[in-house]
Amino acid sequence: xxxxxKVIGLMSGTSMDGIDAALLDTDGEDVVVPxxxxxxxxxxxxxxxxxAALAEAQxxxxxxxxxxxxxxxxxxxxxxxxxxxxxxxxxxxxxPRDVALIGFHGQTILHRPHQHWTWQIGxxxxxxxxxxxxxxxxxxxxxxxxxxxxxxLVPLYHAALVAAAKNLRKPAVLxxxxxxxxxxxxxxxxxxxxxxxxxxxxxxxxxHRHTGKAVDESGSLARKGRVxxxxxxxxxxxKFFAVKPPKSLDRMDFGLDEVKDLSAEDGxxxxxxxxxASIARAxxxxxxxxxMWIICGGGRHNPAIMDALRARVxxxxxxxxxxxxxxxxxxxxAFAYLAVRSLRRLPLSLPTTTGVREPMTGGKLHKxxx
Numbered sequence: 001x002x003x004x005x006k007v008i009g010l011m012s013g014t015s016m017d018g019i020d021a022a023l024l025d026t027d028g029e030d031v032v033v034p035x036x037x038x039x040x041x042x043x044x045x046x047x048x049x050x051x052a053a054l055a056e057a058q059x060x061x062x063x064x065x066x067x068x069x070x071x072x073x074x075x076x077x078x079x080x081x082x083x084x085x086x087x088x089x090x091x092x093x094x095x096p097r098d099v100a101l102i103g104f105h106g107q108t109i110l111h112r113p114h115q116h117w118t119w120q121i122g123x124x125x126x127x128x129x130x131x132x133x134x135x136x137x138x139x140x141x142x143x144x145x146x147x148x149x150x151x152x153l154v155p156l157y158h159a160a161l162v163a164a165a166k167n168l169r170k171p172a173v174l175x176x177x178x179x180x181x182x183x184x185x186x187x188x189x190x191x192x193x194x195x196x197x198x199x200x201x202x203x204x205x206x207x208h209r210h211t212g213k214a215v216d217e218s219g220s221l222a223r224k225g226r227v228x229x230x231x232x233x234x235x236x237x238x239k240f241f242a243v244k245p246p247k248s249l250d251r252m253d254f255g256l257d258e259v260k261d262l263s264a265e266d267g268x269x270x271x272x273x274x275x276x277a278s279i280a281r282a283x284x285x286x287x288x289x290x291x292m293w294i295i296c297g298g299g300r301h302n303p304a305i306m307d308a309l310r311a312r313v314x315x316x317x318x319x320x321x322x323x324x325x326x327x328x329x330x331x332x333x334a335f336a337y338l339a340v341r342s343l344r345r346l347p348l349s350l351p352t353t354t355g356v357r358e359p360m361t362g363g364k365l366h367k368x369x370x
Contacts, residue, residue: 001342002027005100006035008088008133009336010081012107012122014179014251015200015298016050017214018042019084022332023092023099028340032160037329040084047214049073050107053121057109058252062117070109074121077107081122082130096132096368103339104137105331111151111250118150120367123364132370138364143349148356149248155193155353156341158184165323173290174320175279176331177299179251181203183282184353185290192286193353194245197238197278198254200299203271206256210264219304222272222297225265231258235274236281244356245285245350272337275299276308289315296320296327339363 004027005150011020019042023035042357053073060067081104088095106122124137140150158174171187179201185192207216216222235258240247254274259267283289293313299305300319310317320327338348342363349360 001031004031005340006098007101007103007336007339008085008099009103009332009334009339010084011105011332011335012077012081013297013331014108015204016042016047016054016179016331017080020329020332021084021088022326022329022336023088024336026337026340028337028344028346030160030163032157032164032333032337034326034329034333036088037326037332038084038088038091039328040080040087042080046076046080049076049150052160052252053136054109058118060110062115070121073196074123075126077121078123078126079130082127085131085133092368099133100126101339101343102131102135103335103337104135105139105335106137108251111248113144113149113248116147117145118144124364128366128368134368135366136342136363137292137366139335139338139342139348139362142362143354143356143360146356147359148349148354149246149361150354151195151248152176152184152353153333153338153348154182154331155184155191156348156350157330157337159186159191160337161325161330162186168323169291171286171288171290173282173286173293173294175295176297177279177295177305178297178331180249181275181279181299183279185286187287191350191352192245192346193238194282194285195248196282197240197249198271198275199297200275200302201251202254203268206259206267206271209256210267216268216272216302217305219272219302221265222268222304225267225269227264227273228262228266228270229260231262231270232273232277234258236277241281242280246353248354251319272304273308276312277303279309280312283313291315293317294320294323295327296325296330298328347358
């Protein structure tokens with residue numbers, strides 16, 4: 001029987017709102033026992049630095065020197081993650097020696113799998129030094145270099161959660177609505193996963209542009225507007241939706257150009273409808289209809305998205321909490337789980353989750369002490 005380790009998982013998603021940190025006791029296979037968790041929001045300066053790094057990365061070609069501004073953002077990001085780890089240890093009344101490993105996703109600033117390139121900033125060696133805990137990071141590169149999409153990587157953890165659930169009828173679908181949205185279809189002995197399209201990112205960017213707030217809180221801006229069905233139809237005509245999975249997206253692949261002439265309210269309503277409609281279109285690729293859709297990630301807090309999705313899906317659509325899961329921390333838990341799998345050289349991705357030719361492990365280990 002594999003050893004059960006106490007691991008911290010860290011996630012900074014494409015919404016760039018802050019850091020999810022979660023403890024997990026796991027063997028990287030069947031045992032998944034969540035422990036304490038917390039969210040540490042980024043300050044305005046850090047968020048602005050990350051947004052600038054995201055924008056600058058669009059102009060960097062593979063192999064070019066990394067601009068100083070992105071290096072500075074990486075250091076700031078890593079230091080913020082170290083503080084999140086220390087806060088989580090304090091909350092759990094643990095010392096660094098009590099934790100075997102940290103799974104550190106970092107921040108995705110560019111994702112171009114067609115070029116065999118995905119870029120997550122985050123200094124694993126620095127984080128190991130700052131926390132005194134061994135760190136595994138760079139989870140995606142091996143998959144992308146081997147011809148996979150490098151995303152989504154959470155599906156194996158989704159499948160472990162479904163396997164551990166007592167009353168969940170398969171097939172079930174887990175949807176993560178972060179900056180980008182993705183689905184995991186879990187049937188009897190089968191897993192299919194892919195990015196469905198935009199999640200919160202365009203809505204957040206639109207809200208920030210028109211209200212100065214980081215998100216459309218409670219979908220209030222969208223609730224005041226009307227969906228422009230012509231614009232929605234144009235956005236849904238993207239070739240991306242007809243591509244068979246596995247497939248993945250960069251945060252910037254769907255922008256705001258199509259809604260730029262709409263009012264603040266109508267633009268928010270149309271972008272919200274677009275997110276819901278693109279998630280619902282995932283059904284076109286499922287082997288058979290799912291019995292339930294379970295929603296995690298920040299998007300489940302937006303009732304406008306949830307209502308729009310329910311209107312398009314004819315089975316129950318429920319937040320992760322209805323299954324006893326922590327919808328805000330599933331991705332952080334997943335990278336704790338994947339860190340143990342990486343340590344044991346178990347696969348992190350499958351042909352049906354990222355399109356890689358064979359099950360692929362990955363990740364890089366950084367020891368806290370040489």
